[in-house]
Amino acid sequence: LPILCAVATAVRLKLGSPILFRQERPGLFAQPFGMLKFRTMTDARGADGQLLPDGDRLTRFGRFLRASSLDELPGLINVVKGEMSLVGPRPERPHHVDRLTAEIPHYLPRHLVKPGMSGWAQVNGLRGESDLAARVQHDIYYIENWSAWLDVQIILLTFVRWKNAY
Numbered sequence: 001l002p003i004l005c006a007v008a009t010a011v012r013l014k015l016g017s018p019i020l021f022r023q024e025r026p027g028l029f030a031q032p033f034g035m036l037k038f039r040t041m042t043d044a045r046g047a048d049g050q051l052l053p054d055g056d057r058l059t060r061f062g063r064f065l066r067a068s069s070l071d072e073l074p075g076l077i078n079v080v081k082g083e084m085s086l087v088g089p090r091p092e093r094p095h096h097v098d099r100l101t102a103e104i105p106h107y108l109p110r111h112l113v114k115p116g117m118s119g120w121a122q123v124n125g126l127r128g129e130s131d132l133a134a135r136v137q138h139d140i141y142y143i144e145n146w147s148a149w150l151d152v153q154i155i156l157l158t159f160v161r162w163k164n165a166y
Helices: 002-015 060-068 075-080 094-103 108-112 132-144 148-165
Strands: 020-026 032-038 085-087 116-118
16 A cells, blocks of 8 residues: 555656546456556647657656556556456457457457456566467466466565566
8 A cells, every 4th residue: 555655646746647547458258347557658749639659658757667567556446346356367458359359269268257467477477568379378377277376376476576577
């Protein structure tokens, strides 16, 4: 909670309001929910009034939040609301879901469990712009081999990998 409050305060000071960003993602049984993250981009617009591309709007502070995964902390609210779990397949953006469903066999079982804040793919280095097919394969492995012990391992590895990154 203190880290959540400190990051929220820093986002407010660096980027202003709003502090949180809500992005629709498919959850359990592919039901959409609003996944919460800390805002990492400005609302900058070009001369034509259109939003600038994401890369041009991402701030240095936002890059830090993403690299450290601190932008994901508001996902704890989604966990408390029952929309996400601490561990499970990370929810993909909707436009990826349509493509991956057509391209990757056995993709849809990912939606038979709650999405997670961390998962088997993430602790094995598959996050961000990594190979989506490899992430899905790790997610399917997690679903097929789920145990409480695997969840504990993933939670511990999440903190170990985060700590080693800094």
